[in-house]
Amino acid sequence: SAVISQKPSRDICQRGTSLTIQCQVDSQVTMMFWYRQQPGQSLTLIATANQGSEATYESGFVIDKFPISRPNLTFSTLTVSNMSPEDSSIYLCSVEIPLNTEAFFGQGTRLTVV
Amino acid sequence: GQNIDQPTEMTATEGAIVQINCTYQTSGFNGLFWYQQHAGEAPTFLSYNVLDGLEEKGRFSSFLSRSKGYSYLLLKELQMKDSASYLCAVRDQTGANNLFFGTGTRLTVIP
Numbered sequence: 001s002a003v004i005s006q007k008p009s010r011d012i013c014q015r016g017t018s019l020t021i022q023c024q025v026d027s028q029v030t031m032m033f034w035y036r037q038q039p040g041q042s043l044t045l046i047a048t049a050n051q052g053s054e055a056t057y058e059s060g061f062v063i064d065k066f067p068i069s070r071p072n073l074t075f076s077t078l079t080v081s082n083m084s085p086e087d088s089s090i091y092l093c094s095v096e097i098p099l100n101t102e103a104f105f106g107q108g109t110r111l112t113v114v
Numbered sequence: 115g116q117n118i119d120q121p122t123e124m125t126a127t128e129g130a131i132v133q134i135n136c137t138y139q140t141s142g143f144n145g146l147f148w149y150q151q152h153a154g155e156a157p158t159f160l161s162y163n164v165l166d167g168l169e170e171k172g173r174f175s176s177f178l179s180r181s182k183g184y185s186y187l188l189l190k191e192l193q194m195k196d197s198a199s200y201l202c203a204v205r206d207q208t209g210a211n212n213l214f215f216g217t218g219t220r221l222t223v224i225p
Contacts, residue, residue: 092156
């Protein structure tokens, strides 16, 4: 298993600003993922954070809006840029150890944009 | 693409048995997962099926029929703490072999 720490756990932000969410894993992992969970809905994959290369984004998500960094095998950040109220959601970091088995999730970051 | 369907809500009585169904359509099936998510918390892994049949793990069991695109999660001897959302997720080996989640089933256990 893996212990995943995400911060901040929650934040309230003004529209038009940006928030960077950090994800720290207690062991080296090949693949890290970022999900969004909008109120009352399930998880939607935003992107795969690739170490040493640009993230791979799913349909409907773009790098300008959700830039991702992955400087090493234990850490990643997701930035929600130029926020609007529609970005209010829970953002979750996830890893798979080993690859393609069950996913482990961080506690999530509850973002409210006002 | 992927299409994963679950009932939105279910209610069951403490001590009873409940079955949560999940149907899916995917172009490259490579495993089905069930997760439990309590309100305000992260999803936690419950079970994994890649071959047809029943996987039993304590009070929880999960069944898969690949030919029917169907799975269910069976919860026995329900406890109040089992009140949570249960997420069905399918791994699609087309492309990046990512996990795709259904909308989740919110289970309420009543006394």
